[in-house]
Amino acid sequence: MAFLASYRSAFEAYDTEAIVGHYVFPCTIVGDSETPLPVTFKGADQLSAGVDYILSLHRQIGVTSGPPQLLEITEFSPRLAGMMLRSQFRDAHGKPLYDFQGFYSLVRTGAGFRIAAISHNQLPRLLACAGRPSIPIT
Secondary structure (H helix, E strand, C coil), X not given: CHHHXXXXXXXXXXXXXXXXXXXXXXXXXXXXXXXXXXXXXXXXHHHHHHHHHHHHHHHHHCCCECCEEEEEEEECCCCEEEEEEEEXXXXXXXXXXXXXXXXEEEEEECCEEEEXXXXXXXXHHHHHHCCCCCCCCC
């Protein structure tokens, strides 16, 4: 729960460095698209660019919070856990903007749990909310 609170606070503060600090590298992210493909991020600099893009869209649409609507955590071992998260991103007036669902593979490190992989449905919903076309994946 401490991991989730810290990760959520980093997003709500629009703090790229703090968000990226919740990952181990390399990490893999699979996002919903016409052709879902895994993308492996080898280091913090590469992931920071993607996080900055997401945060720029959040600024554009006025995201201030994303309270969890569903949270399921499965501990596989003392070192591995899975987290299913469903959130609804909202603006400063509490207006729902878009829904997010993701599955996180977490690994315990000396600094606590960190994200090793994510599968999520964020981009199509976020881009639609921002009035942007889908990004083709080639």
